[in-house]
Amino acid sequence: MSETSTPESPAAEPGAGAPPSAPALPGWKHVSSGKVRDVYAPAEVGPLAGQDVLLLVASDRISAYDHILSTPVPDKGKVLTALSVWWFEQLADIVPGHVVSLDVPAAVAGRAMICRRLQMYPVECVARGYLTGSGLAEYRSDGTVCGLPLPDGLTEASRLPEPIFTPAAKAELGAHDENVSFERVAEMVGPAAAEALRDTTLALYTRAADVARARGIILADTKFEFGQDPATGALTLGDEVLTPDSSRFWPADAWTPGRPTPSFDKQYVRDWLTSPASGWDRGSAAAPPALPDDVVQRTRQRYLEAYERLTGGPLDLSA
Secondary structure (H helix, E strand, C coil), X not given: CCCCCCCCCCCCCCCCCCCCCCCCCCCEEEEEECCCEEEEEECCCCCCCCCCEEEEEECCCCEECCEECCCCCCCHHHHHHHHHHHHHHHHCCCCCECEEECCCCHHHCCCEEEEECCEECCEEEEEEEECCHHXXXXXXXXCEECCEECCCCCCCCCEEEEEEECCEECCCCXXXXXXXXXXXXXXXXXXHHHHHHHHHHHHHHHHHHHHHHCCCEEEXXXXXEEEECCXXXXXXXXXXXXXXXXXXXXXXXXXXXCCCCCCCCCHHHHHHHCCHHHCCXXXXXXXXXXXXXXXXXXXXXXXXXXXXXXXXXXXXXXX
């Protein structure tokens, strides 16, 4: 198990798109920053001094193609936090979550949560119910996904006979996670822990896919991160949960096997960056350009729409 107890990697090296400086928050000490989140520990003097908790702040940063972009997407951090909190509540009977309190500093209200400090497993626990992305590329080459054989005749966006567990080894910020086999996970964390990660991941995916389906949304795939509660030893769900950043949500009425399906995420950003309009060469060492206003607004609306359709109501942005 990783000794790291924060759910995001340290800040990127220069050239990978390093995060901007995290805001100073009373009662908290900045620990690290990832592509989206800033992580804080209690200050030595303050109301939570000495407690084994962390403050996770979701910024409005957005990343694409291993770069943190210079243009934020307003309210994105609030969507990620509110949607994660909602899902933690929906899934609490399957596995406990790491959220302790939403009583956070006013400067980050609505985009932060106080969480238990966990000993994180060094595994991205991915569940797939549909064939797309890197899984489709491997299937076309070898007929497998993460070494798991799949039936012949599947295509882009095909629904799998049953959900599959396709883990990845966590990489440092700016690098790609590496897809690994279940056997490799067992070597990394031990057979019993590997089975618990697999079984819990698939149980969470099944529950979430059912919830989403009832709201006209397909959960194509998602990733979870787990840790061990050092006080109890219990497997605990951490990081973000079932957000557009960690999941591939498709509108059910737009799904057609054999064709790509639009998703509730940053696809507008990816599409613009790879279009002639951006003038950016993805293969170069240059940082991506600033995003135009229309791409920012359409991306923001997509995140808000995902929240509203899944939870059944609009997000309160007044905090």
